[in-house]
Amino acid sequence: MGYNFFNIKEVSRVFNGKLQEFRASLGDAICKGKNITFADNDITYVLKLQYERLKKKGLEMEYDIYSRSYEDKNKGFISGSNWQDAHYVSTVCFSPFGVKRKVKKDGAVRFSDNRKSVLYETITDVVSGAHPDNDPICCPNCGAVSTIAALQDGCSYCGTKFQMDDLFPKVTSYYFLDDAGLTKREFKTDYLRFYAGTLAGLYILGCILNGAVFLPQNLIKSIPNLIAVLLGLTLGSVVLAYILYGYFLILRLIVRAIASAGKMGTAGSRRSFETRMKKVSPEFSFEYFTSKALSLIKTAVFSEDERELLFYEGAGLDPKMKNIIDLNYGGALGCIGFRDEGSFVTVVTKAYFDVLYAEENKIHAKSEVFSATFRRRTDIPVNLNFSMTGIACPACGASFDATKNRTCPYCGTKYEITTDDWALVELKYN
Numbered sequence: 001m002g003y004n005f006f007n008i009k010e011v012s013r014v015f016n017g018k019l020q021e022f023r024a025s026l027g028d029a030i031c032k033g034k035n036i037t038f039a040d041n042d043i044t045y046v047l048k049l050q051y052e053r054l055k056k057k058g059l060e061m062e063y064d065i066y067s068r069s070y071e072d073k074n075k076g077f078i079s080g081s082n083w084q085d086a087h088y089v090s091t092v093c094f095s096p097f098g099v100k101r102k103v104k105k106d107g108a109v110r111f112s113d114n115r116k117s118v119l120y121e122t123i124t125d126v127v128s129g130a131h132p133d134n135d136p137i138c139c140p141n142c143g144a145v146s147t148i149a150a151l152q153d154g155c156s157y158c159g160t161k162f163q164m165d166d167l168f169p170k171v172t173s174y175y176f177l178d179d180a181g182l183t184k185r186e187f188k189t190d191y192l193r194f195y196a197g198t199l200a201g202l203y204i205l206g207c208i209l210n211g212a213v214f215l216p217q218n219l220i221k222s223i224p225n226l227i228a229v230l231l232g233l234t235l236g237s238v239v240l241a242y243i244l245y246g247y248f249l250i251l252r253l254i255v256r257a258i259a260s261a262g263k264m265g266t267a268g269s270r271r272s273f274e275t276r277m278k279k280v281s282p283e284f285s286f287e288y289f290t291s292k293a294l295s296l297i298k299t300a301v302f303s304e305d306e307r308e309l310l311f312y313e314g315a316g317l318d319p320k321m322k323n324i325i326d327l328n329y330g331g332a333l334g335c336i337g338f339r340d341e342g343s344f345v346t347v348v349t350k351a352y353f354d355v356l357y358a359e360e361n362k363i364h365a366k367s368e369v370f371s372a373t374f375r376r377r378t379d380i381p382v383n384l385n386f387s388m389t390g391i392a393c394p395a396c397g398a399s400f401d402a403t404k405n406r407t408c409p410y411c412g413t414k415y416e417i418t419t420d421d422w423a424l425v426e427l428k429y430n
């Protein structure tokens with residue numbers, strides 16, 4: 001995803017604290033079904049589904065997200081682009097981490113890996129001066145649907161009182177991307193190797209060209225000669241090592257570019273999506289759509305039966321998808337086409353994922369491309385706080401959890417997700 005790199009800055013202490021706490025509780029949420037801190041309800045819901053998938057497969061997983069900032073362990077998150085609607089502002093923040101995964105069955109390790117990653121978290125806050133008091137929100141304690149104002153007086157189901165600081169800002173999306181760049185430590189060891197190699201090469205070359213002149217016993221006879229030779233050798237080898245290292249870096253980048261050539265084809269998607277969608281609603285941003293798309297795909301994949309999901313309108317998923325135990329965004333979401341039908345827009349996408357499968361007796365990682373199609377009404381503005389676990393009934397205004405009931409429990413109106421938000425209408429292997 002191309003971020004506006006001119007807009008990069010360190011995030012505030014409050015943001016950083018919440019982003020770090022979310023990161024620290026993510027492993028136990030996936031592997032042990034524990035609570036995830038400062039996450040919105042849709043993330044909580046997906047993580048619960050992922051944990052249940054692991055349990056059903058009889059697998060134990062370890063998920064260690066560790067710091068890769070060698071110089072400063074407390075180095076914080078950096079913010080990239082942001083987007084906002086009338087009440088909320090969302091910011092993408094990122095920081096380098098390593099992810100160690102280990103999967104065990106019957107006590108034996110069946111899979112493990114350790115990847116250099118960058119963790120991206122989207123954090124959503126209330127726009128200062130906005131008063132979304134009556135917006136629906138889920139109680140962070142019991143999950144019951146409530147409103148922002150009501151939770152500050154005390155949840156009517158569990159009684160817990162919340163300060164605005166507990167409710168916002170909150171993490172509304174996250175994913176890991178493999179780190180393509182070199183860390184400082186990698187750079188140092190790589191360069192030192194090149195330098196030592198070049199120095200040795202020059203010395204040998206010198207020996208061949210000048211007979212035995214450079215052999216140590218000859219050099220020691222003349223100290224000034226020795227100093228001159230050492231200086232020349234040092235300077236020459238530094239320059240040569242830099243040049244060789246430059247070529248090596250270019251080669252490495254070319255190899256990586258070829259490996260992700262398919263993803264490169266998606267580079268124009270941001271522009272085509274925003275040109276098309278901003279005509280409908282100026283709040284539409286590609287980041288918002290991407291985080292929505294990832295959340296819907298993950299929920300459908302990890303659900304026991306996707307046909308029971310409110311936002312899923314397609315046929316049954318390929319049974320192979322029910323063997324997926326971990327699903328990471330592969331860094332590219334390409335928009336293949338747009339289709340208008342009345343007040344609906346349909347977007348066909350190609351989504352890249354790094355998938356971890358648990359099949360019969362084999363646990364293996366694989367890069368996959370999914371074809372995912374989304375549909376949304378075009379005459380309803382974006383609501384960044386929209387959650388399928390806490391929606392307001394379009395008929396009577398009451399709030400309820402749409403993942404549990406498709407009809408409003410208060411007035412009986414059947415709820416259609418495409419009234420308010422994106423629905424996933426097809427998901428298959430590309």
Ligand SMILES: [Zn+2]
Binds near residue numbers: 139144155
């Ligand atoms: Zn509650």
Ligand SMILES: [Zn+2]
Binds near residue numbers: 397398410411
């Ligand atoms: Zn109703």
